[in-house]
Structure formats: structure tokens, C-alpha cells
Amino acid sequence: MDTSNVLWAEVDDEGRLVVPAGVAKEFGLEPGARARIELDGHNFRLHRPVTHLRKIYLEPTNRCNISCRTCIRQSWQTELGQMLGQTFRRILDSLSEITPRPTIFFGGLGEPLFHPQTIEMVRQVKELGARAELITNGTLLDEERSRGLIAAGLDTLWVSIDGATPESYADVRLGAELPKVLANLKRFKRLRPPAHRPTPVIGIAFVAMKRNLADLPQVLALGRRLGAKQFMVSNVLPHTEEMTQETLYDRCLNDITYLPSPWLPKVNLPKMEINEETREPFFQALNSNLNVTYAGNNFGGRNDVCVFIESGSMAIGWDGSVSPCPPLLYTHVNYLNGRRRISKRHIIGNVSQTGLLELWRESEYVDYRERVQRFAFAPCTFCGGCDLLDSNEEDCLGNGFPACGGCLWAQAVIRCP
Numbered sequence: 001m002d003t004s005n006v007l008w009a010e011v012d013d014e015g016r017l018v019v020p021a022g023v024a025k026e027f028g029l030e031p032g033a034r035a036r037i038e039l040d041g042h043n044f045r046l047h048r049p050v051t052h053l054r055k056i057y058l059e060p061t062n063r064c065n066i067s068c069r070t071c072i073r074q075s076w077q078t079e080l081g082q083m084l085g086q087t088f089r090r091i092l093d094s095l096s097e098i099t100p101r102p103t104i105f106f107g108g109l110g111e112p113l114f115h116p117q118t119i120e121m122v123r124q125v126k127e128l129g130a131r132a133e134l135i136t137n138g139t140l141l142d143e144e145r146s147r148g149l150i151a152a153g154l155d156t157l158w159v160s161i162d163g164a165t166p167e168s169y170a171d172v173r174l175g176a177e178l179p180k181v182l183a184n185l186k187r188f189k190r191l192r193p194p195a196h197r198p199t200p201v202i203g204i205a206f207v208a209m210k211r212n213l214a215d216l217p218q219v220l221a222l223g224r225r226l227g228a229k230q231f232m233v234s235n236v237l238p239h240t241e242e243m244t245q246e247t248l249y250d251r252c253l254n255d256i257t258y259l260p261s262p263w264l265p266k267v268n269l270p271k272m273e274i275n276e277e278t279r280e281p282f283f284q285a286l287n288s289n290l291n292v293t294y295a296g297n298n299f300g301g302r303n304d305v306c307v308f309i310e311s312g313s314m315a316i317g318w319d320g321s322v323s324p325c326p327p328l329l330y331t332h333v334n335y336l337n338g339r340r341r342i343s344k345r346h347i348i349g350n351v352s353q354t355g356l357l358e359l360w361r362e363s364e365y366v367d368y369r370e371r372v373q374r375f376a377f378a379p380c381t382f383c384g385g386c387d388l389l390d391s392n393e394e395d396c397l398g399n400g401f402p403a404c405g406g407c408l409w410a411q412a413v414i415r416c417p
Contacts, residue, residue, distance in 0.1 A: 007020050007023060026100070027049075028312065033052070035047055035049050036373060048312050050370050051361070053312055055312060055313040056104050056313065057107055057314070057316070058107075059110060059326075060106060060108070060110070060115035061112070061115040062078070062080055062108060062330075064110050064114060065114055065175075068173050068174065070207050070209070071109075072109055075332060076330060083319075087351060090355075092124060095128050097357050101129050105133045105135070107135040107416075108317065109326070109329065111136060112135070118134070119149055132155055133156040133157075134157055135159075143187060146191050150193070155199060157188065157202055157203065158203040158417045159181070159185055159205070161178075161204055161206060161223070162206055166178045171211065185226050202223075202229060205231075205234070205417055206219050206234070207236050208233055208236065209247065209248065230417075232417045234416070235247065235415075237414050238334060239333055239335075241335065241340070252411075253411070265290050267288070267293070269286075303410070303412065304375040304377075306409065308409070314359075315329050317330075321347045321349075322351060323345065323348060324348065328343070331343065340390070343406075344391060346402045348362070376399070378399070381405070381413075392404070392406060
């Protein structure tokens, strides 16, 4: 058994649970921090304190060199721009005050490599001792940029690939060519210094929908041949009425079969080979209107859990605006249960006026994160029937703006690296 990640906590003479110092530092368990405990059968789950800033989504620009059917820009009208050097310096100054350094994820709602200084930003973040990740559509990943990212010390490179053939890929990512992206990624893999575990690590992000789901196995195979060690598969979030016909999760949102409900009878399934003999009965069992656990893990997953709060994240737009998560950086249109809704932006402040730690510790923002961690919002994704669903301004339980009950990230339907 692999015990490399096994550590031990102890109970002292006063009945207090003492965790290893490294774990306490990594998860923000400092004196005075409050960590939520959630009971789960024979186990309990200790949530990261909401006061612990661990990850920052940083948007160098909201401009992009291609157009994708799945993109938010299909339904928005907003100012386009790129991060100024003085804004990034303010961010660096704030990062130097945070220990341990949060991971900086270069992404947002534009193509990071469209900004001429993104590689230099990565280098400076790494000099501060922070982890750095970046997501790209791969079209601009030429040899010069590849060498630059590797030399800068990038930890993980994510590449979005939504089709396994030139035709299916171009059907989603308008104006991009799959052979070029694959050639760029192949060269990137080759340019990395030789090692048993070469860095930057390569990850593949795939947005699943009816028009491309059949390509997923081939995309996984392509990624493995290109050295990918991580894969992130998300559903599509429709920003246009046309894309509502592409979703693969409509039943998941309102059928109790897909929820780990304590009221349903429970069935525990073991590990088994999934082949032509087992595939049909196995998936029938998963779809049996039971609370299904597979190899000790609940198949329904966790619902009403904000991945951004749980990971200690915040988002910074190209203009320095700070938001609790990337989806709240911009006002945008999306569709839930076939119904058009407007998700309005929620900005905490701006790094040009206020430091990150000051913004992070602001009492109203801390209260908001605690409220989201409890997730006492109306079940909009499950219900989805009243006029309050048309925006995120309030819900029927009396929660004010931003009301997160209609968030598909919190239902593990939409995923981000």
C-alpha cells in the first residue's frame, strides 16, 4: 500500500486533535482559525478555514484570438483589455505578504498567452516562491513561448481540447486548428528538461456536450500520448439558447437518483472490470434510484459545495477587480433548466486601491465565504421554477446578492482546473 501521503494526528491530554505542523500550515489551521467539521458516516471531513487564501485565479487579459461556441463572450458586452504592469506589481506586492504563497492560476475569460507579458508574470510569481499554473487554447504555444514558460518555472500547463478530429475540434473552437495545437503541445513536451516527472506537468481540459462526447475517449488517448498527467472534464454551461440543446446533465439537476440522498436505500458496489460483459448491468445499477457508493466513494458526489470557497480561492480580473470566483468577475447570461438568467458580477474591491490580504480579511467578505460554505441557499438547480431564478440577486429563502443557489459549479456539474 502506498503510504507516502499517510500522516498521523494525535489527541493531546486535553482532548484536542493535533495535526502535523506541515499539514496545519498547508491548510491554514493557525491559532484562532475556525474549521468546519462535517460528519460523514464513519468519517468526518475537516473543511479548510475560509480565512485561508490558497489559490488566485489571475486574468492577464479578457481578449482572445479565437471564438468558441461554449464561451461566455457569445452573450456578453464588456470592455476588453489587458492587465497593466502597475496592476500586476500591486498583486506581487500583496503576494509577498502572504505565507504560504497561494497558487497563481493564469486564466480567466481570455487567452493568457494573448498578453505579451504573461510569461514574465509567471517568472516573477515563481521568484516569489508561488506555484504557477496556466490554461491556454494552445494555438499561440509556439516554440518561443514554450521555451519561455518552461524557463520561467511554470508548474502546470493546461490545454483545452474539445475534439479528437480536426472537424469536431473546429466545430467547437471556431478559428482554431487541431493539428496545429497538437504539434505545439508535442513540441512543448519535447522541450521540457528530461526527468522521471518532467515539469511543467501537462493537463488537458475537455468541455463535454452532445456534439463532442463521443470524442472523449480519443481525447484522453491523445492526451496520454502527448504526456498529459491530468485531465479535467466539465459539462458545458450554455450562454446561448442554441447551446441548451447540448447539455448532458438536465436529469442530474432534478432527479433524486443523482443526489446522494440520505432518504434513499443505499447500495455499495465493489471495484470491477468494466467491459462488454459488465458495462450494461453496472450502469443500470448506477441508475437504479438508489444512493450508490462505488469502492467507498459516493457516486452522486458532493452537492451544494462551492469548489472556490473550499479551495480558498479568489479571482482577479485584468483591470484589478477582485471577485470571489471567476464566474462572478463578469455579468453574463446563462441558461438553467432551459430558462434564461442573468448572473450579475460581484466585485469585492480593486487591487489598485487595496491590498489582497486587506480585501480577503474584510469582514463582509469573510461573512460571505462562511455563508457560501454553509450553502443555505434556495435549491434553484433542483427547483428552477420561480422568477427569482432569472438572476442571482436574491432567492426565495431571503438570501441577498449574490445568491448562489443556481450555481452549477457548486453541484459538481461545471468544473475548472
